[in-house]
Amino acid sequence: MTAMVSPTDPSSRPLALWGWDDSFRQLFEDEALPGDEPGRIVRADLRACAVALERGEVHVPVGRHLLSSGSSQPTTGDWVVVRDGEIASVLDRRTAVVRASADPGKGAQVLAANVEFVLVAEPLGERWRPRRLERLLVVAWQSAAIPIVVLTKADRCDDIEAALSLARAVAPGASVYAVSPLYGDGTEELAKALAPGTTAVIIGRSGAGKSTLANALSGGKAGLDTGAVRDDNKGRHTTVTRELVILANGALLIDTPGVRAIGLIDSTEAIGDAFSDLEALAPNCRFGDCAHESEPGCAVQEAISAGELDGERLASYRRLQREQERLEAREDPRLRAAKAAEWRRFSKEIRRLPKH
Ligand SMILES: Nc1nc2c(ncn2[C@@H]2O[C@H](COP(=O)(O)OP(=O)(O)OP(=O)(O)O)[C@@H](O)[C@H]2O)c(=O)[nH]1
């Protein structure tokens, strides 16, 4: 018997392999015109994208109206409507990994869309510092997807248990794995966390072993370029595009180019998520507006003195918060004025409420 694709069985259709489901189908049908096709972006370039359609992968130009649309420009992982041979629109994103664009006037850049998991890759080795994970974890929490820490190059580490517990201390709420993608160690266990049909994105600095891991998880089928990178992170970046690949277990993974510095955007809540251990202490401080500096009865300082919380972690928390505040201050003054006016209206209404 020859294999047949039955049009009534959605699971046998190629698009299902790319994570297509009923809720995206609904979004598509809400705006589709006759002849439109749904597709998922597997690789995004400036003016054209590789798009997986029901009939296979095609190269499709981005509709002109979307070219200058900033963060709603199509990105890898997006579900799109293809109309008359071009990308006509981007379906609402479920999650988005966002960073401040390198160009300060440009706002946000969406690194990946519609992912269920964000793998934060950090290579082990002598100069490994768990603190480096904190910023990427804020970006991961902000995406609305589930963060997973992946310590790579575990073969270069003598005490993996110690590395895992250091990483857990800076990643409350996230699971932590240690892998050696080059030798395949630990990759099966990580794959179990990535359910078939779900999508993950992997972020981390250049040379972390992201593409090597993506290749290993794909059973060698992804064929992504990997390369020797100088350990000081000054080498060339091997991966230059963001690419969605299918893994051996049916999950999907977006490989990304290494990032050196990643700017935060709208991350106040995400900082709270990434530092949930610290924020959980704050309600126990004597003063509601405690800055956790030298106030009496500060639960955070007490935890530091008791050796339960690393003082460096409080310093990172402050640094990221200050960065976020500076960003907000740089915001469009009209937007800021509008927000302030709204706040004044809101507080007036509160004052009008009867006091008990
Ligand atoms: N020792 C060791 N080296 C590894 C491992 N995984 C990857 N590497 C090496 O690390 C180097 C960088 O790997 P890549 O997979 O290209 O790293 P990347 O994170 O994709 O880098 P960019 O694409 O530049 O962001 C290569 O020389 C790999 O062979 C591992 O498990 N152990």
Ligand SMILES: [Mg+2]
């Ligand atoms: Mg790479």
Ligand SMILES: [Zn+2]
């Ligand atoms: Zn305090």
